[in-house]
Amino acid sequence: MGKNLTKRNEDYSKWYNELVVKADLAENSGVRGCMVIKPYGFAIWEKMQAGLDKMFKETGHENAYFPLFIPKSYLSKEASHVEGFAKECAVVTHYRLKNAEDGSGIIVDPDAKLEEELIVRPTSETIIWDTYRKWIQSYRDLPLLINQWANVVRWEMRTRLFLRTAEFLWQEGHTAHATEAEAIAEAEQMMNVYADFAENHMAMPVIKGIKTESERFAGAIETYCIEALMQDGKALQAGTSHFLGQNFAKAFDVKFANKEGKQDYVWATSWGVSTRLVGALIMTHSDDNGLVLPPKLAPIQVVIVPIYKGLDQLDDISEKVEPLVKELRAKGISVKFDKRDTHKPGFKFNEYELKGVPVRLAIGKRDMENGTYEVARRDTLEKEIVPMDEVVPKIEFLLEDIQRNIYQKAFDFRKDRITEVENYEEFKEVLEHKGGFISAHWDGTVETEERIKEETKATIRCIPIDAKTEVGACIITGKPSSKRVLFAKAY
Amino acid sequence: MGKNLTKRNEDYSKWYNELVVKADLAENSGVRGCMVIKPYGFAIWEKMQAGLDKMFKETGHENAYFPLFIPKSYLSKEASHVEGFAKECAVVTHYRLKNAEDGSGIIVDPDAKLEEELIVRPTSETIIWDTYRKWIQSYRDLPLLINQWANVVRWEMRTRLFLRTAEFLWQEGHTAHATEAEAIAEAEQMMNVYADFAENHMAMPVIKGIKTESERFAGAIETYCIEALMQDGKALQAGTSHFLGQNFAKAFDVKFANKEGKQDYVWATSWGVSTRLVGALIMTHSDDNGLVLPPKLAPIQVVIVPIYKGLDQLDDISEKVEPLVKELRAKGISVKFDKRDTHKPGFKFNEYELKGVPVRLAIGKRDMENGTYEVARRDTLEKEIVPMDEVVPKIEFLLEDIQRNIYQKAFDFRKDRITEVENYEEFKEVLEHKGGFISAHWDGTVETEERIKEETKATIRCIPIDAKTEVGACIITGKPSSKRVLFAKAY
Ligand SMILES: [Zn+2]
Ligand SMILES: [Zn+2]
Numbered sequence: 001m002g003k004n005l006t007k008r009n010e011d012y013s014k015w016y017n018e019l020v021v022k023a024d025l026a027e028n029s030g031v032r033g034c035m036v037i038k039p040y041g042f043a044i045w046e047k048m049q050a051g052l053d054k055m056f057k058e059t060g061h062e063n064a065y066f067p068l069f070i071p072k073s074y075l076s077k078e079a080s081h082v083e084g085f086a087k088e089c090a091v092v093t094h095y096r097l098k099n100a101e102d103g104s105g106i107i108v109d110p111d112a113k114l115e116e117e118l119i120v121r122p123t124s125e126t127i128i129w130d131t132y133r134k135w136i137q138s139y140r141d142l143p144l145l146i147n148q149w150a151n152v153v154r155w156e157m158r159t160r161l162f163l164r165t166a167e168f169l170w171q172e173g174h175t176a177h178a179t180e181a182e183a184i185a186e187a188e189q190m191m192n193v194y195a196d197f198a199e200n201h202m203a204m205p206v207i208k209g210i211k212t213e214s215e216r217f218a219g220a221i222e223t224y225c226i227e228a229l230m231q232d233g234k235a236l237q238a239g240t241s242h243f244l245g246q247n248f249a250k251a252f253d254v255k256f257a258n259k260e261g262k263q264d265y266v267w268a269t270s271w272g273v274s275t276r277l278v279g280a281l282i283m284t285h286s287d288d289n290g291l292v293l294p295p296k297l298a299p300i301q302v303v304i305v306p307i308y309k310g311l312d313q314l315d316d317i318s319e320k321v322e323p324l325v326k327e328l329r330a331k332g333i334s335v336k337f338d339k340r341d342t343h344k345p346g347f348k349f350n351e352y353e354l355k356g357v358p359v360r361l362a363i364g365k366r367d368m369e370n371g372t373y374e375v376a377r378r379d380t381l382e383k384e385i386v387p388m389d390e391v392v393p394k395i396e397f398l399l400e401d402i403q404r405n406i407y408q409k410a411f412d413f414r415k416d417r418i419t420e421v422e423n424y425e426e427f428k429e430v431l432e433h434k435g436g437f438i439s440a441h442w443d444g445t446v447e448t449e450e451r452i453k454e455e456t457k458a459t460i461r462c463i464p465i466d467a468k469t470e471v472g473a474c475i476i477t478g479k480p481s482s483k484r485v486l487f488a489k490a491y
Numbered sequence: 492m493g494k495n496l497t498k499r500n501e502d503y504s505k506w507y508n509e510l511v512v513k514a515d516l517a518e519n520s521g522v523r524g525c526m527v528i529k530p531y532g533f534a535i536w537e538k539m540q541a542g543l544d545k546m547f548k549e550t551g552h553e554n555a556y557f558p559l560f561i562p563k564s565y566l567s568k569e570a571s572h573v574e575g576f577a578k579e580c581a582v583v584t585h586y587r588l589k590n591a592e593d594g595s596g597i598i599v600d601p602d603a604k605l606e607e608e609l610i611v612r613p614t615s616e617t618i619i620w621d622t623y624r625k626w627i628q629s630y631r632d633l634p635l636l637i638n639q640w641a642n643v644v645r646w647e648m649r650t651r652l653f654l655r656t657a658e659f660l661w662q663e664g665h666t667a668h669a670t671e672a673e674a675i676a677e678a679e680q681m682m683n684v685y686a687d688f689a690e691n692h693m694a695m696p697v698i699k700g701i702k703t704e705s706e707r708f709a710g711a712i713e714t715y716c717i718e719a720l721m722q723d724g725k726a727l728q729a730g731t732s733h734f735l736g737q738n739f740a741k742a743f744d745v746k747f748a749n750k751e752g753k754q755d756y757v758w759a760t761s762w763g764v765s766t767r768l769v770g771a772l773i774m775t776h777s778d779d780n781g782l783v784l785p786p787k788l789a790p791i792q793v794v795i796v797p798i799y800k801g802l803d804q805l806d807d808i809s810e811k812v813e814p815l816v817k818e819l820r821a822k823g824i825s826v827k828f829d830k831r832d833t834h835k836p837g838f839k840f841n842e843y844e845l846k847g848v849p850v851r852l853a854i855g856k857r858d859m860e861n862g863t864y865e866v867a868r869r870d871t872l873e874k875e876i877v878p879m880d881e882v883v884p885k886i887e888f889l890l891e892d893i894q895r896n897i898y899q900k901a902f903d904f905r906k907d908r909i910t911e912v913e914n915y916e917e918f919k920e921v922l923e924h925k926g927g928f929i930s931a932h933w934d935g936t937v938e939t940e941e942r943i944k945e946e947t948k949a950t951i952r953c954i955p956i957d958a959k960t961e962v963g964a965c966i967i968t969g970k971p972s973s974k975r976v977l978f979a980k981a982y
Contacts, residue, residue, distance in 0.1 A: 027625075029557070029558045029618065029621075029622065030562060030565070030618070030621050030622075031558045031560045031561070031562060031609065031618070034558035034559070034560060035558075036555070036556070036557050036558065036622050037555055037556040038555055039553035039554065039555045039637060042553075042554050042555045042556055043553070043554070045556075046554060062530035062533070062534070063530065063533050063534070063537060064527070064528055064529055064530045064533045065527070065528040065533055065536075065660065066520070066527050067520045067522045067525035067526075067527065067658055068525070068611075068642055068644065068658050069522045069525060069581070069658070070522070071521060071522060072588070072597065072599075073596075074521070075588075075597065076596055076597055082597060086588045086597045087587060087588060087589075088586060088587055089586065089587065089588055090560070090583045090586060090609070091583060091584065091585040091586065091587075091588065091599050092581045092582060092583050092584075092611065093582065093583075093584045093585065093599065094582040094584065095579060095580065095581060095582065095646040096578060096579055096580065096582075096646065097563070097566075097577045097578060097580055097582065097610070098578075105564075105567055106563065106566065106567055106573060106577045108563075108582050108584065108608055117599055118522065118581070119588070120559070120583065120611070127520065127521070127522070130520075130521050131518075131520065131521075131527050134518075140833050146530060150642075151559055151641075151642065153559065155586040155587065167558060167559050167560070169556065342631050
């Protein structure tokens with residue numbers, strides 16, 4: 001396997017597309033805009049799911065499942081939601097196919113037209129709040145803390161594997177609360193859960209913040225987000241958590257009796273992350289040799305490649321390696337011993353480098369004589385010779401060290417790319433030549449935001465949660481501003 | 492909570508529908524034929540998924556994800572498949588909504604008509620084999636052992652929660668092999684995996700067999716199945732595994748170079764189980780008091796209900812109970828300590844009985860004085876007083892004993908309801924008065940099968956794998972038959 005991977009500094013976008021396909025993560029399907037997630041890519045998503053699901057359950061959430069289809073009329077019930085979502089949707093209009101009378105093949109049966117069209121869910125607030133009306137009567141039924149793992153469809157015109165696809169996989173949390181304060185606390189909590197997951201599992205530093213009005217979720221009062229920085233200096237929104245106020249409760253008439261017996265509308269949140277995170281993971285850590293995966297999410301954490309001539313040598317090596325495999329697995333480490341005789345060691349080295357396996361062991365005749373392994377780490381590509389009786393603690397150390405090291409590397413990269421600017425000239429300079437996040441004062445108006453977007457393609461990624469209050473002036477209008485916001489070009 | 496559950500012998504079907512709703516498993520949604528799986532029901536499905544997924548991985552399978560949509564033309568490529576599946580389907584014809592010009596709301600945008608309609612997958616053979624063509628070139632790429640967890644849609648006219656819904660959740664395995672023998676072995680293996688899961692996790696005895704031609708999957712050469720018996724004497728097909736021959740490889744032109752360099756079509760299998768298993772689980776074990784769940788699939792295995800007056804007493808009880816909760820959880824047992832002060836103990840007893848929690852502990856003032864718990868088991872409703880220092884081994888014993896006991900009970904029930912008959916009169920007698928499986932000789936023709944179905948509504952559930960060869964005569968035509976087959980009315 002020759003990698004022939006385009007270099008990042010030649011064409012970052014091309015590098016990404018090639019890597020996703022060559023590392024066997026995903027590919028385009030015969031259905032426009034829909035991807036096939038291949039086993040290796042899906043194994044990463046499964047590890048993400050497992051990590052997130054555990055965190056959701058630890059914070060009191062339960063999983064459930066709601067219908068794929070949403071009656072068209074439901075979308076119209078919440079005014080701003082319909083503006084945001086009733087656009088590029090997959091619309092089911094018929095429920096039967098039949099053989100054409102002229103024998104030309106199968107056709108849609110015109111007699112099987114639905115009375116009301118069904119929309120393939122782009123997000124599930126409407127169908128879920130239609131259900132919650134039946135589940136919530138009293139404060140005793142609250143809070144309702146539910147999550148769903150599901151597929152959703154948004155008919156995107158320009159798609160890219162993982163980053164923007166017509167169908168994608170995600171989780172969507174939908175919670176109902178008795179008070180405004182509790183709902184806001186929930187929305188903030190889930191932003192923090194996402195940040196924790198991004199930083200401690202994905203090794204991807206993120207900035208927590210809130211969205212401006214124009215970037216808010218359709219139907220939300222406040223949208224919290226985590227924003228990451230990719231290696232090409234573009235930002236990527238990695239997760240959002242919305243405080244929905246009473247908008248959906250009012251649209252779907254979901255009231256509860258409080259402790260005093262008074263009827264009130266329920267307060268809501270929703271929050272989600274998607275297979276987009278796999279794209280973010282790739283673009284945060286990988287290099288010109290292929291994927292670099294954080295050990296916590298790597299489907300294979302350790303690969304062992306035997307270097308041998310003939311089955312006798314392989315047998316000798318296997319005798320040494322198999323107890324090691326067993327020992328590592330007992331410690332919960334995922335190991336692959338690649339004995340395939342259909343491929344040469346060099347091919348295998350290339351393949352596992354491309355696939356981002358964090359630790360690679362090689363063992364040949366000389367190692368057998370010396371009682372050693374050659375141990376290579378994927379992040380720095382460093383190799384060393386390790387005595388057999390030290391190899392287990394070495395591997396354990398490396399798995400932790402790689403996780404820490406790639407986080408630090410991404411953190412330092414981002415740290416160098418948050419630039420404070422004081423005027424629009426500087427803003428455009430930095431955006432053009434350096435990229436990354438630009439921290440600047442803004443007058444808080446949609447007009448200014450819109451103008452900057454039109455002229456530079458940069459958007460306000462967020463108002464950081466930890467933004468200091470300071471006296472400043474908008475870089476466009478000079479109007480007073482008390483906080484800097486973060487601009488960037490974004491995925 | 493009054494249970495007010497219809498009794499099984501009054502109206503089994505009504506009992507089932509009520510139980511599913513009252514035990515908080517699922518309910519109908521605003522979308523015709525689509526259900527909402529509620530958290531408690533979904534937790535059972537999650538446990539099923541976890542058990543099955545582990546078994547699939549242990550037998551070498553990997554998960555992947557393929558598109559929700561299938562271009563209409565794909566369905567036509569395999570002749571018998573299109574007959575079976577291109578019928579009651581959800582058809583996507585448009586990809587955009589817009590505001591009506593007359594202000595009457597949102598409408599389907601007529602300008603956004605798809606050139607080719609998309610079908611919401613009823614099963615994924617076609618889209619997957621269209622993909623496999625790109626993945627398979629050589630014998631080195633085989634076997635390809637892939638599973639997908641997904642939602643599918645079949646536009647059913649008469650639906651019942653879990654048993655038959657327009658949208659349901661399932662897994663579908665799709666494998667590709669170099670030889671016919673290997674593919675047949677795979678299809679048989681997966682039938683055995685399903686039987687293992689049904690019997691050892693669900694505590695549901697099943698009969699392994701093969702389907703007759705008319706009951707075969709559309710596109711299969713052979714369909715293997717597991718058949719269970721419900722308490723009303725009707726059979727339920729709980730899982731199927733298909734040997735597809737080279738049908739899909741030929742339809743989608745999937746060839747490989749064998750070791751000798753010769754091109755040949757690939758051999759295929761597919762196999763699946765669905766949320767229907769939740770329905771089967773309910774109907775196998777539950778009683779007039781509510782659900783009875785096997786401990787291996789129970790979301791809550793042990794519930795502890797305190798009986799107290801005032802918070803002081805509750806504090807004392809909690810001091811005793813909390814270390815027990817910790818100890819049980821450390822053993823991997825799922826425990827709920829229900830301290831809610833909004834509901835009385837009697838209400839809670841009723842609720843957990845309805846929800847099928849296998850073991851219930853109660854602890855009140857007298858127990859505190861005596862150092863005991865009252866321990867109740869859900870399957871037999873027996874109660875006993877157990878000293879605190881013996882309660883952990885008691886619980887461990889009960890969880891195993893309940894699993895074993897409900898399997899045995901279901902096994903004995905079924906054993907009494909496999910009846911050998913020698914003529915059609917007897918057949919109709921048994922079917923009408925006793926139900927269950929009827930073991931009879933059949934001449935092997937579709938005509939006879941069809942006649943019996945029309946006259947009695949019984950179908951051939953399977954030709955059991957372990958059917959003895961014996962000399963016999965078809966109960967309808969008297970023609971010679973060498974094996975008995977199993978008839979039953981079925982879900
Ligand atoms: Zn310049
Ligand atoms: Zn009679």
